[in-house]
Amino acid sequence: MKLPKKYKPQEAEPRWQQFWEERGLFRFDRMSDRPIYSIDTPPPTVSGNIHIGHVFSYVQAEVVARFWRMRGMNVYYPFGFDDNGLPSERLVEKEKGVKATEVGREKFVQMCLELTKAYEDEFKVFWKRLGLSVDWEENYSTIEPRSQRISQRSFIDLYRKGRVYRREAPTLWCPECHTAIAQAEVEDAEHDSVFYDVAFTHEGRDLVISTTRPELLPACVGMFAHPEDERYRALIGKRATVPIFGHEVPILADEKADPEKGTGLVMCCTFGDTTDIAWWQEHDLNTRIVFDDQGRMNELAPGYEDLSIRGARKRIVADLEALGSLKGQRPIQHTVNVHERCGTGIEFSVASQWFIRILDIKDEIIAAGDKVEWCPLYMKVRFRNWVENLKWDWCVSRQRYYGVPFPVWACKDCGEVILAEDDELPVDPTTTWPKAGKCPRCGSVELEPERDIMDTWMTSSCTPFLNLKWGEEDSRVERFKKRRDETEFLMDLRPQAHDIIRTWAYYTIVKGILNEGKVPWRTAMISGHVLRPDRAKISKSKGGGGHAPSAIIEQRSADATRYWSCSSKIGVDTMMADEAFDAGKRLTVKLWNASKFAILRLEDYDPEAPRELAVIDRWLLARLSEAVRRATASFEECEYHAAVEAVEAFFWHDLCDNYIEIAKKRLYGDEGYDDAGRRGAQFALYTALLGVLKMIAPVMPHVTEEIHSLFFAEKEGVESIHVSDWPVVGDEWDDTDAERAGSLALAVIEGMRKVKSTHKVSVATPVSRLTVACDDDAWAMLAPMTAELAAVSNARTVERVAEANGEFVTTDIDGVLVRAELEPENDA
Ligand SMILES: [Zn+2]
Numbered sequence: 001m002k003l004p005k006k007y008k009p010q011e012a013e014p015r016w017q018q019f020w021e022e023r024g025l026f027r028f029d030r031m032s033d034r035p036i037y038s039i040d041t042p043p044p045t046v047s048g049n050i051h052i053g054h055v056f057s058y059v060q061a062e063v064v065a066r067f068w069r070m071r072g073m074n075v076y077y078p079f080g081f082d083d084n085g086l087p088s089e090r091l092v093e094k095e096k097g098v099k100a101t102e103v104g105r106e107k108f109v110q111m112c113l114e115l116t117k118a119y120e121d122e123f124k125v126f127w128k129r130l131g132l133s134v135d136w137e138e139n140y141s142t143i144e145p146r147s148q149r150i151s152q153r154s155f156i157d158l159y160r161k162g163r164v165y166r167r168e169a170p171t172l173w174c175p176e177c178h179t180a181i182a183q184a185e186v187e188d189a190e191h192d193s194v195f196y197d198v199a200f201t202h203e204g205r206d207l208v209i210s211t212t213r214p215e216l217l218p219a220c221v222g223m224f225a226h227p228e229d230e231r232y233r234a235l236i237g238k239r240a241t242v243p244i245f246g247h248e249v250p251i252l253a254d255e256k257a258d259p260e261k262g263t264g265l266v267m268c269c270t271f272g273d274t275t276d277i278a279w280w281q282e283h284d285l286n287t288r289i290v291f292d293d294q295g296r297m298n299e300l301a302p303g304y305e306d307l308s309i310r311g312a313r314k315r316i317v318a319d320l321e322a323l324g325s326l327k328g329q330r331p332i333q334h335t336v337n338v339h340e341r342c343g344t345g346i347e348f349s350v351a352s353q354w355f356i357r358i359l360d361i362k363d364e365i366i367a368a369g370d371k372v373e374w375c376p377l378y379m380k381v382r383f384r385n386w387v388e389n390l391k392w393d394w395c396v397s398r399q400r401y402y403g404v405p406f407p408v409w410a411c412k413d414c415g416e417v418i419l420a421e422d423d424e425l426p427v428d429p430t431t432t433w434p435k436a437g438k439c440p441r442c443g444s445v446e447l448e449p450e451r452d453i454m455d456t457w458m459t460s461s462c463t464p465f466l467n468l469k470w471g472e473e474d475s476r477v478e479r480f481k482k483r484r485d486e487t488e489f490l491m492d493l494r495p496q497a498h499d500i501i502r503t504w505a506y507y508t509i510v511k512g513i514l515n516e517g518k519v520p521w522r523t524a525m526i527s528g529h530v531l532r533p534d535r536a537k538i539s540k541s542k543g544g545g546g547h548a549p550s551a552i553i554e555q556r557s558a559d560a561t562r563y564w565s566c567s568s569k570i571g572v573d574t575m576m577a578d579e580a581f582d583a584g585k586r587l588t589v590k591l592w593n594a595s596k597f598a599i600l601r602l603e604d605y606d607p608e609a610p611r612e613l614a615v616i617d618r619w620l621l622a623r624l625s626e627a628v629r630r631a632t633a634s635f636e637e638c639e640y641h642a643a644v645e646a647v648e649a650f651f652w653h654d655l656c657d658n659y660i661e662i663a664k665k666r667l668y669g670d671e672g673y674d675d676a677g678r679r680g681a682q683f684a685l686y687t688a689l690l691g692v693l694k695m696i697a698p699v700m701p702h703v704t705e706e707i708h709s710l711f712f713a714e715k716e717g718v719e720s721i722h723v724s725d726w727p728v729v730g731d732e733w734d735d736t737d738a739e740r741a742g743s744l745a746l747a748v749i750e751g752m753r754k755v756k757s758t759h760k761v762s763v764a765t766p767v768s769r770l771t772v773a774c775d776d777d778a779w780a781m782l783a784p785m786t787a788e789l790a791a792v793s794n795a796r797t798v799e800r801v802a803e804a805n806g807e808f809v810t811t812d813i814d815g816v817l818v819r820a821e822l823e824p825e826n827d828a
């Protein structure tokens with residue numbers, strides 16, 4: 001078999017992708033007893049196009065999946081789409097130019113289903129083109145009935161365990177998305193703002209506070225000073241009048257009021273921030289919510305009704321000024337909390353919401369996080385910090401349409417909560433009557449369905465359950481159950497990006513502990529982001545930065561794109577660097593060319609024929625053994641980058657630059673080399689090249705498969721490199737003598753090359769005499785290789801001298817000096 005002159009990835013890659021799919025090579029084997037390696041893949045949010053950041057992190061995890069498959073594991077690699085919740089709703093609203101509130105629930109949900117389905121089909125084509133070895137038969141979407149059933153089952157389980165409560169409580173609220181949100185969805189943003197000094201009054205005396213939110217004056221319910229602040233001690237317990245609105249509020253003392261800040265007086269509104277909430281609770285203050293859930297002022301702010309937050313602020317500032325109550329203003333930059341999905345400033349509202357109680361189990365959550373092997377390790381600290389700083393229970397209800405409903409009705413007469421039975425799931429209580437038929441406590445048939453839907457993280461935190469078909473009748477379940485009983489982990493690997501440690505990783509761990517009493521996965525592999533040249537994160541919400549991944553693959557090939565994805569350490573942010581793509585392309589070409597040469601020399605290779613290994617063959621195998629060991633250990637720790645480095649170093653340097661050059665003549669079967677010697681070189685070359693191809697296969701699955709199929713598949717009797725065995729190191733390959741001898745030979749060759757490059761002649765330039773000065777031990781090792789040293793140097797003779805007289809070159813190896821006498825050009 002001869003390899004074609006050139007490898008054409010654009011033609012070969014789709015061909016192999018089709019082959020893998022037709023053969024079902026990456027399907028989970030339900031009948032097998034082999035150990036399972038299961039992956040809890042992030043279901044991409046269906047909210048727009050795939051961007052290069054997706055490619056980057058999905059490839060990193062997929063490479064690890066391919067590694068474990070070659071290690072003989074029964075890899076369970078399902079794929080999902082997160083297509084419910086706010087991101088998908090916003091996509092539909094944007095693309096269809098509608099508002100959910102105007103279209104109505106049923107029609108809007110239908111629009112969401114159709115549009116997300118179209119996107120998912122497109123996504124799937126793309127992932128296949130990238131060469132992901134996913135089992136597409138194990139596909140889920142978070143909105144499909146089974147996912148809804150499992151999410152509702154999880155909720156009911158938590159309810160029965162006393163973890164769920166419903167309460168009127170101050171809640172983080174997004175006025176743009178019109179829904180409650182969770183602490184994890186809040187981001188900090190730097191905003192330009194203005195500090196206004198506003199005078200309240202008490203018996204004719206001005207009491208000045210500073211605020212960036214004058215529009216909250218009608219919501220003011222108290223005024224605070226520090227208990228030790230002499231200036232205001234006499235006022236504590238008295239009342240102050242709010243300017244414009246005229247209502248009176250108590251003046252109170254609390255240590256959270258900072259005497260150093262502004263005048264030392266602050267107002268407390270329902271609600272401006274979390275301190276307001278704390279004061280409101282601790283001092284039992286009134287509630288004055290002045291904005292409705294659309295972010296418009298209500299009747300508690302007479303004269304300002306229907307104004308937006310911004311509009312109200314402008315009018316109130318003008319009116320304060322007219323009244324003489326505005327005592328000063330100055331611009332400031334300050335940090336505000338915004339909703340991560342839309343960038344809108346967070347408000348607070350008091351509404352009835354569903355919560356999952358978690359603040360009392362922070363320690364358990366941290367302990368579970370400690371059991372996870374985080375790659376890289378420092379990501380564990382981020383997780384721990386997040387949990388330690390939690391201040392809210394998990395608010396899981398959303399006032400939206402497209403998502404998983406709560407399987408709950410409430411009795412209008414006695415308030416009893418009625419949960420759906422498991423065989424009713426999935427259920428939409430707004431369209432279905434509970435099986436129970438009536439309130440089990442008072443017998444009333446006046447039941448009110450729950451209209452809120454679940455937070456999207458409530459569903460995506462169930463991904464291990466979705467993957468393991470939790471509580472479902474399914475043949476896979478038994479298999480997983482057995483293994484689940486044996487370990488404390490539900491699955492093996494969770495790959496995800498670092499920005500969602502505080503959401504997805506955290507919520508999944510919470511669910512794992514609360515629903516199953518288990519840690520969701522053994523390993524969390526945390527990827528970095530792709531940054532634009534201005535170091536901003538590339539993501540779909542901010543535009544892909546002109547890096548449409550499918551165009552990149554068409555231009556660069558999937559293998560080069562995958563190589564780039566693996567060109568930085570796990571967890572580290574990266575840039576779109578041409579160099580990494582180019583290096584990937586160079587490696588493809590080099591693999592092809594080296595294989596082309598090798599396969600020609602291996603045509604008659606017979607592994608059974610008697611052979612004799614030369615020192616340099618044993619050196620190559622020892623080097624290979626070292627590369628296998630390093631690559632294996634690195635892949636096991638999700639350090640794909642270090643693995644590639646180890647294999648590349650061996651391939652470029654040891655195999656191509658040195659071994660092939662040294663063993664060339666023996667491989668050609670030139671005169672003076674016996675058959676057993678040639679077979680020895682064939683054995684070393686075959687083993688090393690196949691080893692390299694296998695170890696590069698996870699990262700560059702296409703070019704390695706092409707080479708493998710053209711030669712090795714038949715010899716090895718295996719249809720695909722991706723289901724072949726990972727190279728194993730034989731003890732007999734570890735040969736310190738051969739390693740020492742090999743490095744001496746390389747030192748001599750390096751010295752010879754140095755001389756030639758100093759004289760600016762090609763490496764093929766003939767040498768009349770290659771002289772080596774070294775000690776007896778070194779020469780004892782070099783002597784058996786003089787023929788090969790002569791061959792690679794194109795030297796007539798290779799000799800040893802006792803002492804280095806004349807122009808010798810120092811080599812990397814101590815004590816070895818080399819002198820190469822070039823033949824005059826006219827002699828050559
Ligand atoms: Zn929002």
Ligand SMILES: [Zn+2]
Pocket residue numbers: 411412413414415416439440441442443444
């Ligand atoms: Zn009742």
